[in-house]
Amino acid sequence: MIYRIRMVVKIGIVGSGWASHMHVRCLKENPKAEVVALADVVRSKGLSFAKAYGIPKFYESPERLFKDPEVEAVYIASPPKFHVVQAIAALKSGKHVFSEKPPAISLEEAEKLVKAVEKAGLIYQVGFNRRFWPVYKRLKELVDSKRLRPFVVDIKMVRGEMERPPWTKVREVAGGFLYDSVIHMLDLSRWLVGEPKTVRCLARRNIYPHPDGFVIMMEFSNEERTILSITSAGHASWVYPFERVEVYGDHCSAITEESLRLTFAWGKEDIPNVEVHQFTKLPEHVAWGFKEEDDLFVEAVDKGVAPPVTVEDAYKAVKLVEACYTSAEKNGEPIEITR
Ligand SMILES: NC(=O)c1ccc[n+]([C@@H]2O[C@H](COP(=O)([O-])OP(=O)(O)OC[C@H]3O[C@@H](n4cnc5c(N)ncnc54)[C@H](O)[C@@H]3O)[C@@H](O)[C@H]2O)c1
Known part of the structure; x- marks a missing residue:
C-alpha cells in the first residue's frame, strides 16, 4: 500500500x-x-x-x-x-x-x-479572528469557569473612517458596515455567551451613503439570560478605544481594552480585588489572533x-447581521432568531 x-x-x-x-x-x-x-x-x-x-x-x-x-x-x-x-x-x-x-x-x-x-x-x-485574540480567550476562560457570569454585556466597536480601503464604503462591495465590521462582534457575542434569542437594532445613516451608526440589543437564552448591547459607528476617527468589551457578573466585572489588557475585578468592598492580564508585548499578528x-x-x-x-458559524453570523438590518428597518422591532 x-x-x-x-x-x-x-x-x-x-x-x-x-x-x-x-x-x-x-x-x-x-x-x-x-x-x-x-x-x-x-x-x-x-x-x-x-x-x-x-x-x-x-x-x-x-x-x-x-x-x-x-x-x-x-x-x-x-x-x-x-x-x-x-x-x-x-x-x-x-x-x-x-x-x-x-x-x-x-x-x-x-x-x-x-x-x-x-x-x-x-x-x-x-x-x-476575535475568537483567537488572547485577551478575548482569557475573557472566555473567566466566563466558562463561571468566575464571571455574563449577566450584562456592553460592547463598543468603531472604525475611524470607511475609506481605507476605498471599497469599504460601497455597500454593493462590502455589504454594509455591519458586514464589514460589526460581524466580528456578533460572532464574538455568540462565542462568548451562546445563541441569541432576539435582536433589536436602531441604525442611522450619518456620513456615508448607507447606515453607519448602530445600537444593537440582544437577549440570550443561556442560564444567565444575558442581555447584551453593541454600539458601533463607522465615522469615529481613529481615537482609542476602538474596541472594548465589558462583562458584568455577580459583583464582578471584566473589562477589555483593545487586544492589550483585561481587568477583572470582584467583591463588594470599596477597594475590590483586581487581576490585570496584560498582552501588551505580543506582536500584532499574535495579539490580533x-x-x-x-x-x-x-x-x-x-x-x-x-x-x-x-461554515455554520459563518451562516449564523450572517443571519444575525440580517436580523439587525431587518430590525433597523422596523425602527428597532425585536427579531426572533430561529435555529
Ligand atoms: N479579520 C480581520 O480583522 C480583517 C482585517 C482586515 C481586512 N479583513 C478582510 O479581508 C478582506 C480583504 O481586506 P483588505 O483590507 O486586505 O483589502 P485590500 O483592498 O487592501 O486588498 C484586497 C486585494 O484584493 C484584490 N482584488 C480585488 N478584487 C479582486 C478579485 N475579484 N479577485 C482577486 N483579488 C481581487 C485587490 O487588488 C487587493 O490586492 C476583506 O474581506 C476584509 O473585510 C479582515
Missing part, C-alpha cells in the same frame, strides 16, 4: 492587501505551511506582493489559481463581494478554503456557501480535523 505523506500544506492566496500581508506573515512562520501561489486582479500589486514574500507563482485570475494542482488550500482575502463566488469555485476545484470575513454579504449567498461546503466535504474556515487561526486552519487541512470556526 502507498501512503501519501504530506510534508507541508501548499497554499494559494487570493488578494494582496492588508489581510493577505497578515496571513502570509503567519503562514511563513508555520513550518507545516508553504505559500506557493498568489492571485490578484491588479497585476502590479500582486507581482510586488509575490516578490516581497518570495511566492513563486502569480496568477491574474483567481480561477487559474484554483486550477493549480499544486495548491491544496486557498485563502480568500479579496473584497467581500467576491468571497462566496471564489469560495465556491475553489471548493469545486477540490481546494480547502479559508475565507476572510465577511463569509457572505446576504443570506442567499450564505445558504449557497453552506450547500457548497457540505457537497465538497472539504474544510472551510472563516476569519472570525491571525497566527492562531492560521495555525489551526493548516492543522485542520493537514490532519483532516474540523476547523475551529465552521
Whole structure:
C-alpha cells in the first residue's frame, strides 16, 4: 500500500492587501505551511506582493489559481463581494478554503456557501479572528469557569473612517458596515455567551451613503439570560478605544481594552480585588489572533480535523447581521432568531 505523506500544506492566496500581508506573515512562520501561489486582479500589486514574500507563482485570475494542482488550500482575502463566488469555485476545484470575513454579504449567498461546503466535504474556515485574540480567550476562560457570569454585556466597536480601503464604503462591495465590521462582534457575542434569542437594532445613516451608526440589543437564552448591547459607528476617527468589551457578573466585572489588557475585578468592598492580564508585548499578528487561526486552519487541512470556526458559524453570523438590518428597518422591532 502507498501512503501519501504530506510534508507541508501548499497554499494559494487570493488578494494582496492588508489581510493577505497578515496571513502570509503567519503562514511563513508555520513550518507545516508553504505559500506557493498568489492571485490578484491588479497585476502590479500582486507581482510586488509575490516578490516581497518570495511566492513563486502569480496568477491574474483567481480561477487559474484554483486550477493549480499544486495548491491544496486557498485563502480568500479579496473584497467581500467576491468571497462566496471564489469560495465556491475553489471548493469545486477540490481546494480547502479559508475565507476572510465577511463569509457572505446576504443570506442567499450564505445558504449557497453552506450547500457548497457540505457537497465538497472539504474544510472551510472563516476569519472570525476575535475568537483567537488572547485577551478575548482569557475573557472566555473567566466566563466558562463561571468566575464571571455574563449577566450584562456592553460592547463598543468603531472604525475611524470607511475609506481605507476605498471599497469599504460601497455597500454593493462590502455589504454594509455591519458586514464589514460589526460581524466580528456578533460572532464574538455568540462565542462568548451562546445563541441569541432576539435582536433589536436602531441604525442611522450619518456620513456615508448607507447606515453607519448602530445600537444593537440582544437577549440570550443561556442560564444567565444575558442581555447584551453593541454600539458601533463607522465615522469615529481613529481615537482609542476602538474596541472594548465589558462583562458584568455577580459583583464582578471584566473589562477589555483593545487586544492589550483585561481587568477583572470582584467583591463588594470599596477597594475590590483586581487581576490585570496584560498582552501588551505580543506582536500584532499574535495579539490580533491571525497566527492562531492560521495555525489551526493548516492543522485542520493537514490532519483532516474540523476547523475551529465552521461554515455554520459563518451562516449564523450572517443571519444575525440580517436580523439587525431587518430590525433597523422596523425602527428597532425585536427579531426572533430561529435555529
Ligand atoms: N479579520 C480581520 O480583522 C480583517 C482585517 C482586515 C481586512 N479583513 C478582510 O479581508 C478582506 C480583504 O481586506 P483588505 O483590507 O486586505 O483589502 P485590500 O483592498 O487592501 O486588498 C484586497 C486585494 O484584493 C484584490 N482584488 C480585488 N478584487 C479582486 C478579485 N475579484 N479577485 C482577486 N483579488 C481581487 C485587490 O487588488 C487587493 O490586492 C476583506 O474581506 C476584509 O473585510 C479582515
